[in-house]
Amino acid sequence: MTASLPAEMAAGDLVYRTPPDVRFERAEGVRLYDESGREYLDAEAANGSLSWGYDSSIVREACLRTMSMPALPSFCESTLRVRVVRRLAERISAAVGAPGRVALELGGAQGIEMAMRIVAANRGGGPIMTFQGGYHGRSPFTAHLSASARYRAVQPWSGPDVVRLPYPDCRTCSFSTGDGCNPACAAAVERLGHDDLFGVPRTGVAALVLEPLLNVGGCVVPDSAHLRRVVDHVRSLGGLIVVDEIFTGMHRLGHEWGFQLHGIEPDIVVASKALTNGVTAFSCVWAREPLASPEIFPPGSHSSTFAGNPHSLAVVDTVLDRWQDWPEARQDVAHLSTVLTKALGELRNDVITGVSVTGALAKVDLAGPYASRVRALATSDPGLPGLLLASTGMAPSTVILHPPLVTSEEDLRQMAALLGAALDRVECET
Structure with missing residues (x-):
């Protein structure tokens, strides 16, 4: 995790980082881009902060x-x-x-x-x-x-x-x-x-x-x-x-x-x-x-x-x-929940033991402590966009998706597909 850590940087706050060591340069909507220009879909939304995605107009207006x-x-x-x-x-x-x-x-x-x-x-x-x-x-x-x-x-x-x-x-x-x-x-x-x-x-x-x-x-x-x-x-x-x-x-x-x-x-x-x-x-x-x-x-x-x-x-x-200005937020999140439930419910993989969705948050339970491995694999294939997932040390058998609330149906389905690809690789490894 800390192989490329600068000598001047303490590692105390890097507990949730997994390989590869990506350095992001810019972001827009629900996507981040690293130094090479590679695209990553953010299903973690900066751990719940980014309800509106990466919206630079908020900064400009403020x-x-x-x-x-x-x-x-x-x-x-x-x-x-x-x-x-x-x-x-x-x-x-x-x-x-x-x-x-x-x-x-x-x-x-x-x-x-x-x-x-x-x-x-x-x-x-x-x-x-x-x-x-x-x-x-x-x-x-x-x-x-x-x-x-x-x-x-x-x-x-x-x-x-x-x-x-x-x-x-x-x-x-x-x-x-x-x-x-x-x-x-x-x-x-x-x-x-x-x-x-x-x-x-x-x-x-x-x-x-x-x-x-x-x-x-x-x-x-x-x-x-x-x-x-x-x-x-x-x-x-x-x-x-x-x-x-x-x-x-x-x-x-x-x-x-x-x-x-x-x-x-x-x-x-x-x-x-x-x-x-x-x-x-x-x-x-x-x-x-x-x-x-x-x-x-x-x-x-x-x-x-x-x-x-x-x-x-x-x-x-x-x-x-x-x-x-978003009076229909609750109804729109309910729709997002429906799309997430359907997209994740279509994944067929023996590593998955359960999927539950509450609002704009999806919890995927795994058959073992594979969460950190799934997160790493979700960003490791250079031929695909990376997928940023959430997981915690307290629940190593759970991966979580809580994307921005403004994520489109198409992007939600792509996130589910990228998660499925990572899970397939874990299934092959186990």
């Missing part, structure tokens, strides 16, 4: 909006920042069905950290509940909320008090009968905080932090009824519900927000990637009133150097215009 004010100190206010905050608050409040306030941050992990500051301001320092297989970042704080021990191995402190609930995948859960969550599973949830089964104190918990879909955990969609039981019980223990929409927000799962897929109403929502289409680092934290009111979360509780950066704000403003 720059034009801020030509007279390219930078601004973080302690200064602007009409642009006020407008963006109001637009975000209105959008999320409408989806939740309750009024709320928005604060801005730089990236996803920082957004989760700010969400937990709001939790602490309202609930103190009690235990935080998460799911096994969850991922909420790799910063010194968020690494302790994420599932993988690898993330915590290089962190400088022991972290907060975290209680990890069982991996919410009915296929592997020890309670499962194969037909979804059963009464024994529900009974186990109801024991939280009433005995020592999960180590939850009877004095209650601070929060439950959840993903509507466990992305890094293998793109698992939790059983909605089970998730609602967990949410209701955590509320009964005094905990706040924090929904991590960094990957799932803005129609990735069909609904505008992933929590709508499960019928839950969060107290705090963290959003990021799709708000800028990958152009710039940005995240926002929405908190239900009065959780982030000045009386509870006063000035000085949080600060970010780039929270007022005009360029980032102009990008969000531009992207929000795109979403506003």
